[in-house]
Amino acid sequence: MYLWLSREHAQTIQQHALDASPCEVCGIIAGLNQRTSKVIPLPNIADNPQQNYHIDDCAFSEVFFQLQREGLSLLAFYHSHPTGDPIPSPTDIKQVTYDDVPYLIIGLRREPSFAAWSIQWDKVTPVDLYIGNQIPFQAEPSFSQVQRIAIIMAVAIAFAFMIILSLSLLPPAPIIITSVP
Ligand SMILES: [Zn+2]
Structure with a gap:
């Protein structure tokens, strides 16, 4: 699992967080094939938004179905810690x-x-996070199993063809005349 954010999307989240400080902000990150295409802020309806966040369920459902209609996936949730480190609280x-x-x-x-x-x-593990506009190494499209087999077969066929071709182009064997004394 990894998360890749463009600089612009990271900037949008940062600005959202700074503007609302000292309250926490929250929202979702959506995209396609792990590529972020949208940052969508959502209302924080927590009773104490300076210390917690709670995404408004109605707003989330509405946005979630809208994303499905657009063919996008939910890639991540985000929220801010105005006075803290980016570590999940209990x-x-x-x-x-x-x-x-x-x-x-x-x-x-x-x-x-x-x-x-x-x-x-209750198991919390860090996720690789890339912020930048270059495709991170892990995000490069990898070949599927079927594509790998097709590539190996194409290489094998090409190799066999080369062997057959080079054998057929060999000059004829020299005729050895042995003179009988
Ligand atoms: Zn938090």
């Missing part, structure tokens, strides 16, 4: 609903810093 861990989607956090305690996490039940 409340963050408790309120996770999608365990197969990374959770991106921006911490504003010092310089704005991002970190992404996979939260499955």
